[in-house]
Amino acid sequence: MRRTYLGEFEEVVLLMVAILDGEAYGVTVSQALEEHTGRVVTFGTVHNTLIRLEEKGFVGSELGGATNERGGRRKRLFHVTALGNRALQEIQQLRQQLWQLLPPTKLQLNSL
Amino acid sequence: MKTNELHPPQWANRVLRWLHPEDTLEEVEGDLEELYAYWYERAGKGQATWRYLLNVASVLPPFVRRRERKQAYHNPFLIQPSMLRNYFTIAFRTLAHNKVYSSINVIGLSIGLAAAMLIMLYTKDEVSFDRFHANNPHIYRITSKQFTPAGAFQSYNTHTGYLQGPKFAAGVPEIKMSVRYQSDRSDIKVGTEVKSFESFHADSSFFALFSFPLVSGNPATALREPKSVVLSEEMAEKQFGTTNALGKILLVRNSNGDSKEFEPYTVTGIAKKCPQNSSIKFDFLFPYVVSKEDMANEGNWFNFFQNTFVVLEPNANLKKVEATMNRIFEKDAKQAMEEEVKRFGPQSKMKYMLQPFTDMHLNKDMPAQNGLVDGSNPMFSYILSGIALFILLIACINFVNLTVARSLKRAKEIGVRKVVGGGRAQLMMQFLGESFILCFLAFGFALLLVQMVLPTFNELSNKALAFSYLFDAKLIAGYFALFAATGLLAGFYPALVLSNYNPVQTLYSRFNLSGKNYLQKGLVVLQFALASFLIIATLTIYSQFNYLTNKDLGYNDKGIVMVNKSGLSRNEAKVFKDELLKNQNIRDVAPKNGGNWYTVAKVNGQTEINFAYETVDATYFPLLQIPIIKGRNFSAEFNSDSTSSILVNETFVKKAGWTNPLGQVVDFWYNEGEKYKVVGVVKDFHFESLNAKISPQLFTMKPGNQYGKVFIKIKEGSETASLSHLAKTYKKLFPTNPYEYKFMDEENEKRYESEAKWKQIMLFGAILTIFISCIGLFGLATLSAERRTKEIGIRKVLGASVASITTLLSADFLKLVSLSFVFAFPVAYYAIKEWLENYPYRIDISVWTFVIAAALSILIAFFTVSFQSIKAALGNPVKSLKAE
Numbered sequence: 001m002r003r004t005y006l007g008e009f010e011e012v013v014l015l016m017v018a019i020l021d022g023e024a025y026g027v028t029v030s031q032a033l034e035e036h037t038g039r040v041v042t043f044g045t046v047h048n049t050l051i052r053l054e055e056k057g058f059v060g061s062e063l064g065g066a067t068n069e070r071g072g073r074r075k076r077l078f079h080v081t082a083l084g085n086r087a088l089q090e091i092q093q094l095r096q097q098l099w100q101l102l103p104p105t106k107l108q109l110n111s112l
Numbered sequence: 113m114k115t116n117e118l119h120p121p122q123w124a125n126r127v128l129r130w131l132h133p134e135d136t137l138e139e140v141e142g143d144l145e146e147l148y149a150y151w152y153e154r155a156g157k158g159q160a161t162w163r164y165l166l167n168v169a170s171v172l173p174p175f176v177r178r179r180e181r182k183q184a185y186h187n188p189f190l191i192q193p194s195m196l197r198n199y200f201t202i203a204f205r206t207l208a209h210n211k212v213y214s215s216i217n218v219i220g221l222s223i224g225l226a227a228a229m230l231i232m233l234y235t236k237d238e239v240s241f242d243r244f245h246a247n248n249p250h251i252y253r254i255t256s257k258q259f260t261p262a263g264a265f266q267s268y269n270t271h272t273g274y275l276q277g278p279k280f281a282a283g284v285p286e287i288k289m290s291v292r293y294q295s296d297r298s299d300i301k302v303g304t305e306v307k308s309f310e311s312f313h314a315d316s317s318f319f320a321l322f323s324f325p326l327v328s329g330n331p332a333t334a335l336r337e338p339k340s341v342v343l344s345e346e347m348a349e350k351q352f353g354t355t356n357a358l359g360k361i362l363l364v365r366n367s368n369g370d371s372k373e374f375e376p377y378t379v380t381g382i383a384k385k386c387p388q389n390s391s392i393k394f395d396f397l398f399p400y401v402v403s404k405e406d407m408a409n410e411g412n413w414f415n416f417f418q419n420t421f422v423v424l425e426p427n428a429n430l431k432k433v434e435a436t437m438n439r440i441f442e443k444d445a446k447q448a449m450e451e452e453v454k455r456f457g458p459q460s461k462m463k464y465m466l467q468p469f470t471d472m473h474l475n476k477d478m479p480a481q482n483g484l485v486d487g488s489n490p491m492f493s494y495i496l497s498g499i500a501l502f503i504l505l506i507a508c509i510n511f512v513n514l515t516v517a518r519s520l521k522r523a524k525e526i527g528v529r530k531v532v533g534g535g536r537a538q539l540m541m542q543f544l545g546e547s548f549i550l551c552f553l554a555f556g557f558a559l560l561l562v563q564m565v566l567p568t569f570n571e572l573s574n575k576a577l578a579f580s581y582l583f584d585a586k587l588i589a590g591y592f593a594l595f596a597a598t599g600l601l602a603g604f605y606p607a608l609v610l611s612n613y614n615p616v617q618t619l620y621s622r623f624n625l626s627g628k629n630y631l632q633k634g635l636v637v638l639q640f641a642l643a644s645f646l647i648i649a650t651l652t653i654y655s656q657f658n659y660l661t662n663k664d665l666g667y668n669d670k671g672i673v674m675v676n677k678s679g680l681s682r683n684e685a686k687v688f689k690d691e692l693l694k695n696q697n698i699r700d701v702a703p704k705n706g707g708n709w710y711t712v713a714k715v716n717g718q719t720e721i722n723f724a725y726e727t728v729d730a731t732y733f734p735l736l737q738i739p740i741i742k743g744r745n746f747s748a749e750f751n752s753d754s755t756s757s758i759l760v761n762e763t764f765v766k767k768a769g770w771t772n773p774l775g776q777v778v779d780f781w782y783n784e785g786e787k788y789k790v791v792g793v794v795k796d797f798h799f800e801s802l803n804a805k806i807s808p809q810l811f812t813m814k815p816g817n818q819y820g821k822v823f824i825k826i827k828e829g830s831e832t833a834s835l836s837h838l839a840k841t842y843k844k845l846f847p848t849n850p851y852e853y854k855f856m857d858e859e860n861e862k863r864y865e866s867e868a869k870w871k872q873i874m875l876f877g878a879i880l881t882i883f884i885s886c887i888g889l890f891g892l893a894t895l896s897a898e899r900r901t902k903e904i905g906i907r908k909v910l911g912a913s914v915a916s917i918t919t920l921l922s923a924d925f926l927k928l929v930s931l932s933f934v935f936a937f938p939v940a941y942y943a944i945k946e947w948l949e950n951y952p953y954r955i956d957i958s959v960w961t962f963v964i965a966a967a968l969s970i971l972i973a974f975f976t977v978s979f980q981s982i983k984a985a986l987g988n989p990v991k992s993l994k995a996e
Contacts (some may be wrong), residue, residue, distance in 0.1 A: 027147055043144060043170055047140060051177045063139070070146050076139040
């Protein structure tokens with residue numbers, strides 16, 4: 001499989017989209033990021049990352065229906081695609097394997 | 113009020129809307145507003161506003177990432193064979209369907225292209241002048257700069273003498289060889305007939321330095337023997353009836369020499385005709401003969417009468433060579449210089465230079481002269497190119513205007529093409545292609561046109577260009593560039609406009625083209641500005657030309673015949689006169705020195721004055737009807753007149769500063785004891801062409817000066833009888849001199865040949881620009897009348913007269929033509945003022961020139977437009993209103 005490089009921030013945003021499960025759009029992703037990781041980033045960064053993720057095929061998007069909130073403006077809702085899902089799982093797996101390889105003493109020493 | 117407070121700053125929002133990419137604007141705007149509300153609740157207004165601004169900035173270019181556009185449909189490759197075929201079909205159909213429009217464009221463009229082609233041909237010829245020699249670019253002409261004794265620059269001198277060539281060639285190692293080239297006249301005797309021809313003398317290295325191939329004869333030895341001659345093919349044909357004339361004998365005498373005898377010269381070479389783009393053109397080429405005494409005489413350093421050419425080593429340093437030349441000159445001519453100073457007082461200094469051979473043709477300061485021919489003024493190239501550009505530009509404007517104006521008709525086609533998926537690039541390609549097809553047609557016609565008008569053009573431009581010159585790699589490349597440039601220039605804007613139409617509007621027929629259309633109006637104004645500029649220029653040149661040819665010259669040149677006889681002695685002159693006067697048709701005869709003499713003398717003791725030095729006799733002034741305003745003419749009653757009296761002209765008096773000129777003394781101090789008394793003053797007359805100011809003139813009867821020509825006044829209407837008597841007498845008295853007569857008034861007209869040419873060229877240019885502008889206007893008027901058929905029909909039904917409708921349709925265009933004058937007149941005024949400055953005697957710029965030009969343009973434009981307007985106005989409204 002052709003691996004697409006996934007940056008660290010991209011990975012986090014992708015995870016957020018997965019966590020938010022259908023409710024992910026610019027605002028919620030930013031808020032979740034702030035809430036869960038404590039990182040305060042500009043909206044533009046999130047916006048650009050979401051577009052990039054979509055270009056790479058990890059997320060899909062569609063415009064939601066118009067509501068009375070936010071002056072009738074529609075939201076762009078993101079969801080993780082199958083490809084995105086697999087990418088997340090692969091990363092997870094890879095990490096797992098790498099953790100297995102780590103000598104336990106080393107870890108303890110470091111934690112000291 | 114709470115909702116109001118929750119609104120982020122409006123100006124930031126506006127910036128966002130203005131700069132953020134359109135396709136993500138809605139979601140981003142919403143998101144940011146939601147975030148603002150979130151920040152507002154958590155951190156208050158100040159924080160929220162601040163964070164809002166920061167985040168807005170983060171989604172503005174260049175930070176924001178754009179969504180990739182999704183291709184909604186399959187985009188095929190632009191060039192498809194079937195599509196191309198369709199383009200061609202449509203193009204030919206449109207062209208065939210609009211015959212007026214197509215022919216206007218093709219005619220206009222082909223005239224424009226033909227003009228441009230001719231000029232390219234001309235320029236190529238000008239630029240290629242003298243470049244065909246194998247030794248090019250190492251051939252130079254020896255020239256010099258003159259400085260006053262004080263060291264200020266005085267003038268250029270392109271002439272050299274006997275010594276410069278050989279001495280410099282011997283002394284400067286970088287000079288490979290030198291050739292002296294002197295123009296002369298030779299009398300050739302065939303049977304009993306004598307004819308005079310221009311001939312040249314050149315050193316024997318002539319054929320080594322220049323690349324003039326010989327058809328027969330050995331170029332290395334052809335000019336070695338003193339009694340040999342090289343003929344051009346043409347001249348050999350004329351003299352011997354064959355070009356195979358090697359070794360034949362020609363009887364030759366120098367026309368300017370003292371000898372009366374003809375001597376046999378052997379033909380040692382037959383040269384190919386000199387190329388058209390050569391400054392050296394010879395029919396007779398004799399060896400250069402100079403006596404040992406002349407070569408030994410240092411005084412000959414200051415005797416200038418010919419051209420000398422040298423060829424340098426390829427890697428020679430020009431500055432160094434020139435410096436060495438000047439060193440040689442200063443050393444070698446030292447004694448001669450001192451003598452000159454002793455004799456004439458402080459002399460002007462000179463510095464020798466080398467002028468590239470190829471530079472002569474277009475050089476104004478150091479022109480091709482003294483036997484070198486066809487020197488040209490670069491101004492001529494500029495003006496010709498300017499006119500050609502004007503014409504081509506106007507033709508392109510026609511194309512743009514007509515295509516855009518016609519586009520309404522094609523709006524539906526464009527709409528359909530767009531609806532079925534034609535992209536803008538495709539449409540642009542289609543329209544550009546159409547303009548190229550038209551251009552290609554015009555190109556073909558232009559080639560035909562060039563072939564047709566080439567003889568006329570040659571005559572006007574003083575060239576011998578041939579159509580075969582076109583087949584030159586550079587020129588062909590130039591023509592392709594011209595073709596491409598014209599196609600682009602004419603087609604690009606219409607392609608841009610047409611491809612921009614909105615299919616929804618065009619297909620719903622809610623399309624409106626009758627907007628302001630400033631571009632079209634502007635282009636029409638530009639066209640007519642150019643045209644009226646050329647009209648004014650033509651009118652001015654015409655009146656200046658008429659002025660030059662009709663101005664009172666101060667003497668009467670009607671009915672005066674001139675014949676030349678070199679070395680005419682006093683006695684010969686008297687016999688000739690007596691013989692001529694035997695015929696009662698001959699009124700009077702006056703001899704004069706041949707050629708133009710200029711010299712210097714002192715007046716008022718010390719002042720030096722330069723003047724034209726004329727040797728005449730007492731009949732000269734009455735014969736030419738030149739009034740003597742002070743004193744008296746030469747007279748037989750005063751025996752001393754020939755040795756001690758002179759007449760001068762008014763300018764001389766002014767220059768000398770005399771209040772009472774009679775009795776004043778003119779001192780030729782360099783000839784011991786030669787002093788003359790002024791006995792009369794003649795009214796100024798234009799003895800030179802009107803392009804020159806009248807200069808001081810002095811008339812003498814000094815017996816030592818030979819006459820060279822004779823003026824003969826004949827009775828009006830007796831030309832045939834007088835001329836036959838003249839010829840008989842001349843041939844009887846001077847059987848060995850070539851007989852040739854000229855009428856003085858015709859000769860005077862010939863002085864203005866270049867003006868006559870300008871006149872014709874400008875006239876052609878003006879006619880062509882006017883013509884092309886008018887066919888363009890005609891096309892526009894046609895389209896506008898077509899567009900307004902319904903309107904005209906309704907107006908007529910409501911009772912409008914033909915006159916009022918014609919006015920309605922014509923007025924718009926005439927307004928534009930009038931507006932063009934505002935731009936054309938100031939520029940034209942400036943241009944003709946500058947041009948007239950060249951003439952010391954010139955017309956005043958008259959308001960009438962402008963009035964006539966304006967009236968002419970308006971009239972022509974009116975006729976063009978009214979033709980269509982009247983046609984439209986006369987149409988039957990029933991027909992125009994019924995048709996859908």
